[in-house]
Amino acid sequence: MAAPCNLSGSCIPSLFKKYLMALTGFVMVGFVLVHMMGNLQMFRGPDAINQYAHFLKTLPGALLWGMRGFLIVAIGVHVWMAILLTKENRAARPQGYLKQAVVRATWASRTMGLSGSLLLFFIVFHVLHFTTRVIFPEYQMEDYYTILEGDVVFNVYQMVVDSFSKPWVTGFYLFAMGALCLHLSHAVWSMFQTLGWTNKRTRPMLKGLARVYGWVIFIGFVVVPLGVISRILPPMMGDEEVIILSIEAEPFDSESL
Amino acid sequence: MKLFLKIWRQPNAAAVGAFEDYVLDNISPDASFLEMLDQLNEQLITQGKEGVAFDHDCREGICGMCSLTINGIAHGPRRATTTCQLHMRHFRDGETVTIEPFRARPFPVLRDLVVDRSAFDKIIQSGGFISVRTGSAPEANQTLVAKPDADRAMDAAECIGCGACVAACKNASAMLFVSAKIVHLNTLPQGAPEKNRRLLNMVKTMDEAGFGNCSNYGECEAVCPKGIPLDFIGQLNREWAVAKMKDIVSGVE
Amino acid sequence: MRLDAQIPSGPLADKWDNHRFSVKLVNPANRRKYHVIVVGSGLAGGAAAATLAEQGYNVSCFCYQDSPRRAHSIAAQGGVNAAKNYPNDGDSIRRLFYDTIKGGDFRAREANVYRLAQVSVNIIDQCVAQGVPFAREYSGYLDNRSFGGAQVSRTFYARGQTGQQLLLGAYSSLSRQIGLGTVKMYNRHEMLDVVIVDGHAKGIITRHLVTGAIEAWSADAVILATGGYGNVFYLSTNAQGCNVTAAYRSFKRGAGFANPCYTQIHPTCIPQHGEDQSKLTLMSESLRNDGRVWVPKKIEDCPLDPKMVPEEARDYFLERKYPSFGNLAPRDISSRAAKEACDSGRSIAPGGQGVYLDFADAIQRLGQKAIAERYGNLFEMYECITGENAYERPMKIYPAVHYTMGGLWVDYNLMSNVPGLFVLGEANFSDHGANRLGASALMQGLADGYFVLPATLPNYLAEVGANRPSLEVAPFKAAIEAVKERTARFLSIGGKRSARSFHVELGKIMWEKCGMARSKQSLEEALQEIPALREAFWKELCVPGTGESLNMELERAGRVADFLEFGELLCRDALAREESCGGHFRVEYQTDDGEALRNDEAFAHVAVWEHKGDAALPERHQEPLVYEAVKFSTRSYK
CATH class of the missing domain: 1.20.58.100 (Fumarate reductase/succinate dehydrogenase flavoprotein-like, C-terminal domain)
Incomplete structure (x- = not known):
């Protein structure tokens, strides 16, 4: 019965696939937390975030690319497993029900594929947007460089503020963060369950933790665009009027933020 | 009571099935769901038509032979209840009730609402036992079993093998069924020597049968007539990793 | 008809040992030459098929259900008796033997019953080794309880699902052999006839319940473990599929049917609710430990709400008639007393079939919590079926057909008068006489399947040799036609x-x-x-x-x-x-x-x-x- 081993993965034990799913998920769960903390540097002022970004960019190449590679592999494996598992799951019920009620499964758990696909699309967009900056080529212009402690560094702060001043970008970002929240609120406890680190007592706690984690990450990420919209994070340069407006709204003092 | 029934009819495994509508009147609220179907069949037979085929036997919720997905829920709307123990008082007069077979690739429909669940037997045959020959057993009280372990094993052993977990799972996964047998046998000291072998073989057979994967939805636990908890899947996952590791390092067989 | 019970000579306690020594054996290398058909996969059939396959015989096992795990042994609730005497309360093989003979009203064979008591001890060992999760004490030792009015605690149990757990044990052993290829399992096959060739049972005819194919199977011996015939009463606690066909077809082919009139009626079942009812559900007998059985004294009080019937207007008929045993009187006596009460017009359920089983006193004495701890699952089951809350309203109960002691006649070797046709479990008549004690059916099924048949069958096989007939011989052709x-x-x-x-x-x-x-x-x-x-x-x-x-x-x-x-x-x-x-x-x-x-x-x-x-x-x-x-x-x- 066993199918020959090939890329379709039917030779890989189902639980092994699930383990890979959980372990790579674990990597990303950790990554989003670190990423979120990094983003919050925005509120410490342009210099803080720019310095943080500069620090990351100037890490030794091997380390930087090692980490990036690790993340890319994690995402790749996660997606690959998701595709294999989904294909198998669909094949396991060739004829569906006319009527299928949901008794206990959460909306989050039933939409993991959808939220995951959305997140994959978002990640690609996000990298093209902020890392390679090909979506808005102007970010590659000289205007977006600034001087920090004598070094010419990229002005991440300005890029973020300018980006989130575009309503569709902010809208998409908020939507994607919603998907992330949803994804995490099932993923985090599901990961523990798949790895078998649950029991009768810890399962409800982990389910609670997953929800809390999802919301923490969501809030941590969305405060940045919200800050931009509400001018808590004002632009650094450009339009005089904007600066005046923002001063009127709140005194510009990055330290106090 | 009067009910409008929408029932899956399929003459045999190879045929194409379809839903048929029936109206049934004078149903006693004290009748069980299967007795309601008996009543329908009586009506059909007196008209010279073939009755609706459905699996059933003990009608007291223990043999696991009855199935049916009723209004989209395996074993119907009442929690911790098999279809045979479900009574008509839990339905409204004039309600439309949709009745479908348990759906999964490893559970092909044989006729109408009857499905073939022998994939479950195959899983048990690959490892769901303790290899003891009749006559070779030691004195029963020689091996002590701590009460919590005995109770946990019993919680798991209550599984009736009805397949509702598979039917309810969006992925048609059999993990709850397999985990119940694993927890039953692996928790007892008698089951310890073959622990890893049992686990690897049963999971392998489960995979080969074409069940889906566990996505931790929890629908299985919700419809299980015996309340087998999701925690058992956790234990299965944990012990499988250990077994697989041992298999890779030194080989299990 | 030749009825030689083949009871071995010697003192009662030595008969089984002597017999096992005197029977012929089949050499391990020759066993695979023999084919054995087992019909039924319950405690007796499943245990026999697994054990014979372990010994090296070629076994084919048939059941009408979709899996051998569904046989109706699964529905037994109470427990399984064994003369282990773990509680040190005076039990012994001899006492279990005596209780069974006496409980059977002196209508069972001494030698068979004594053997049953002897092997009861091995059954528990076997089941524990298979992983049957019997109830245990905190120390880790096996727990026992007294059951069905027995004076000693000799009943082993797994919550209220002992039959299920024992069957799953036998099923797991059987599954192991199926996996090894030594047992060929035929699910959804119903036996419709037995085939007799030259006076010996040499095969069966089955119908494949899915394809409708009618097929013949030949073997060196045929073993029937096809259960009882309680469904002749239509409403019983048996499963829907339980039937007498295999036994009755064998009867028509020459096997003697023994004591068909011995049927057991269980006193505590949920009464019939209406004409469309298909089955009666048993409520564990243990309920009578705390419940009091009554009907109103006056016929006109019967339709009233039970709470409106004052104490002095109630007839606690079991307590009245049997002051020393009261509500714990044996099954047949309690059942008959309930029938008498209802026949006198004082039934409390429509259709003239129902008496109250009232827990009000026990709840007042012990509190609802204590009662819920003891019987919670039963009260839930009652609520599930009747929609009534038995904590507030007395349960309605009525006797129902539960077990049949009669069956095909067998000798000490469990062989019927047709050579080569063996009959095990409820399908035979052998061990319970005219009445079966609680927790003894599981014991008998497993004794027959695990220990008795595997010791007696080789004697027959060795005598006749391995020569199963071809399916082309006339008797097969005639039977299939x-x-x-x-x-x-x-x-x-x-x-x-x-x-x-x-x-x-x-x-x-x-x-x-x-x-x-x-x-x-x-x-x-x-x-x-x-x-x-x-x-x-x-x-x-x-x-x-x-x-x-x-x-x-x-x-x-x-x-x-x-x-x-x-x-x-x-x-x-x-x-x-x-x-x-x-x-x-x-x-x-x-x-x-x-x-x-x-x-x-x-x-x-x-x-x-x-x-x-x-x-x-x-x-x-x-x-x-x-x-x-x-x-x-x-x-x-x-």
């Missing part, structure tokens, strides 16, 4: 009535005329009515569909057809047994205060019926029961 013809006949009657409607009608006759209390008159009436019903069946039956597909009406028609003949045999046996004993109560034979009156001089024998052709009446033979170790005594529960 007969089955095909019968199937075609069901399909061609073209009447208007369903098989179920006949079954319901037969059940009513059986329950009213041959149920808890039987009389010459009622039995003679039944013997008139059943043939008339049978005639109507063959004229008015309607079986839609074809024989070449899954056709549940066709299956039912075959089973009902056999019940319609077998019911008559049962009544005939009840009529011939002019005494009251155990589960057989003849109103003409009772003491002045209404207790069963046995007639040991005339009826201390096994009645064995021989089929004499469809046109003739069956002939009644006797196997005398000789008691050497025990003396006759009268049960008294006053």
Whole structure:
């Protein structure tokens, strides 16, 4: 019965696939937390975030690319497993029900594929947007460089503020963060369950933790665009009027933020 | 009571099935769901038509032979209840009730609402036992079993093998069924020597049968007539990793 | 008919040992040359198939369910007896033996029952080793309880699902052998005939319930473990599929049917709710430990809310009639007392079938919490079925057919009078006499399957040698043709009535005329009515569909057809047994205060019926029961 081993993965034990799913998920769960903390540097002022970004960019190449590679592999494996598992799951019920009620499964758990696909699309967009900056080529212009402690560094702060001043970008970002929240609120406890680190007592706690984690990450990420919209994070340069407006709204003092 | 029934009819495994509508009147609220179907069949037979085929036997919720997905829920709307123990008082007069077979690739429909669940037997045959020959057993009280372990094993052993977990799972996964047998046998000291072998073989057979994967939805636990908890899947996952590791390092067989 | 019980010589306690030494064996290398058919996969069949395969025989096992795990042994709740004497309360093999003989009202064979008590000990060892999660104490030792009014605690149990757990144990052993390829399992196959070649049982005919294929199977021996015939009453606690076909077809091929009139009625079942009911559900007997059984004294109080019936207007009839045992009186006595109360017009349920089982006193004394701890799951089950809360309203209960002690006649080797045809478990008649004790059915099924048959079958096999006939020999061809013809006949009657409607009608006759209390008159009436019903069946039956597909009406028609003949045999046996004993109560034979009156001089024998052709009446033979170790005594529960 066993199918020959090939890329379709039917030779890989189902639980092994699930383990890979959980372990790579674990990597990303950790990554989003670190990423979120990094983003919050925005509120410490342009210099803080720019310095943080500069620090990351100037890490030794091997380390930087090692980490990036690790993340890319994690995402790749996660997606690959998701595709294999989904294909198998669909094949396991060739004829569906006319009527299928949901008794206990959460909306989050039933939409993991959808939220995951959305997140994959978002990640690609996000990298093209902020890392390679090909979506808005102007970010590659000289205007977006600034001087920090004598070094010419990229002005991440300005890029973020300018980006989130575009309503569709902010809208998409908020939507994607919603998907992330949803994804995490099932993923985090599901990961523990798949790895078998649950029991009768810890399962409800982990389910609670997953929800809390999802919301923490969501809030941590969305405060940045919200800050931009509400001018808590004002632009650094450009339009005089904007600066005046923002001063009127709140005194510009990055330290106090 | 009067009910409008929408029932899956399929003459045999190879045929194409379809839903048929029936109206049934004078149903006693004290009748069980299967007795309601008996009543329908009586009506059909007196008209010279073939009755609706459905699996059933003990009608007291223990043999696991009855199935049916009723209004989209395996074993119907009442929690911790098999279809045979479900009574008509839990339905409204004039309600439309949709009745479908348990759906999964490893559970092909044989006729109408009857499905073939022998994939479950195959899983048990690959490892769901303790290899003891009749006559070779030691004195029963020689091996002590701590009460919590005995109770946990019993919680798991209550599984009736009805397949509702598979039917309810969006992925048609059999993990709850397999985990119940694993927890039953692996928790007892008698089951310890073959622990890893049992686990690897049963999971392998489960995979080969074409069940889906566990996505931790929890629908299985919700419809299980015996309340087998999701925690058992956790234990299965944990012990499988250990077994697989041992298999890779030194080989299990 | 030759009825040699083959009881070994020697003292009772040594008979089994002596016998095992004296029987012929089959060399391990030769065992694979023998093919054995096992029909039924319950405790007896599953255990036998697994054990024989372990020994090296080629086994084919058949069951009508979709999996061997579904056999009706699974529904037994209470427990399994064994003479382990772990509680040190005076139990012994001899006491279990004596209790079983006495409980069976001195109508069972001494040697068989003693062997049963002996191997009971091994059963527990075997089951524990298989992983049966019996209840345990905190120390880790096995727990025991007293069951069914026994004076010692010898019952091992796994919550309220002992039968399920024991069956899953046997099923796991069987599954292991199936996986190893030593047992070929045929699910959804129903045995429709046994094939006799040169006087020996050498095969069976089955119908594949999915494809409708009618096939022949040949073997060196045929083992029937096909359960009891309680469904002849239509409503019983048996599973829907339980039937007498395999046993009855064997009877028609020459096997003797012993004591069909011994049927056990269980006192605590949920009463019938209406005409469409298909099954009665048993509530554990343990409820009688704390519940009080009553009906109103006056007929006019019966329709009232039970709370409105004052204490002095209630008749606690078991406590009144049996002051020392009260509500714990044995099954047959409690059942009959409930029937008497209802027959006097004081039934509290519509249809004249129901008495109260009231927990109000116990709840007042111990608190609802304590009662919920003891019986919570039963109260839930009751609520699930009836929609009533038994904490607030007394339960309604009524007796129902539960087990049948009669069955195919077998000798000490469990072989019927047809050589090569062995019968195990509830399907045989052997160990329970006229009444079975609680927690003894599981014991007998497993004893037969794990320990008795595997020791006695080789003797037969060694004698006849491995020479199973080809399927081309005449008896196989004739049998397969007969089955095909019968199937075609069901399909061609073209009447208007369903098989179920006949079954319901037969059940009513059986329950009213041959149920808890039987009389010459009622039995003679039944013997008139059943043939008339049978005639109507063959004229008015309607079986839609074809024989070449899954056709549940066709299956039912075959089973009902056999019940319609077998019911008559049962009544005939009840009529011939002019005494009251155990589960057989003849109103003409009772003491002045209404207790069963046995007639040991005339009826201390096994009645064995021989089929004499469809046109003739069956002939009644006797196997005398000789008691050497025990003396006759009268049960008294006053």
